[in-house]
Amino acid sequence: MSTDAPTSAPTAAATEHAAHSRRPYLVIFGLLFAFTILEVLVALPSMGVGRGFKVSALIILALTKAAMVALWFMHLKSEFKVLRWSVLLPFAFPALYAIVLIAEAGWRLL
């Protein structure tokens, strides 16, 4: 561990992000905030939203918010292609299994 590695040392990773402005982060923050309020409104029983609509709307909103955090805050959007897909693709098949398994559990109740 060297003592001559101050935060100010320009590194490859640093210069990559140095040009990034704060604006996209603040836009994402605003969207995350707005979507959270929307989620609570959809979920409140007093709003009288139908179960089917409520479930699909909430899942879409949550996945959108999660994707925004991963792509912008975690920089996956500007990450190298191999890394980006190595992270994102492994979720596709388990998600499919999850849908099948949960649907099957519900089906047996009928």
Place this chain on the structure above:
Amino acid sequence: MSATATADAGHHEEHHGIGGHLLPSDPAVGLATSGKIGMWIFLLSDAFSFGGLLLAYGILRGGSSIWHHEGEPSLGINFTAGLTFLLICSSVTMVMAVANAAEGNRSKVTMWLLLTALGGALFLTGQFQEYFGIWSEGLTHEGLTFGRSAYASTFYLITSFHGAHVFSGTLYILITAARSAGGKADANEIEILGLFWHFVDLIWILVFTFVYLL
């Protein structure tokens, strides 16, 4: 992982990024350091741990005719929405720390990291209040008992597993803030820390929806 990130900075010219000397240079991952790739591998495995818990929750809930038994309290959506907002804010303070680290503003990095840690500490306080009660009664006193129903057990298991991440993340932030203040943490180390913290926020977004809202 952070130890890898702070590896000898003197080598970074002939290899890909700080810490990159542990891996041969590979055009496919370009400038991503071994520390960063290591954190992503950890986060993926951690994501599947959470995935397993959420899947078990989904199957138990989907397969039970009565989920919410009589006498068990409902989960407070408004209060938890506040906690969600808190974590989102702490993600923003974290991106500010990462951006400042990339620009070399060390004092600002420390300030944003401490603000992020404060967000984590407040979240944990909120979770303690929710479980055990500080200024009002907690769920444990209102009849939500671990082991009494799948509803109670999955709730405590999933939220406490996430809470453990917030706790370790807050410690990780404080340690890195101290290292940054002392000039020992470089931009790469702050970025790797940021990945972990945003992941904790990302998981909470999903937990909030599946456990509280649905």
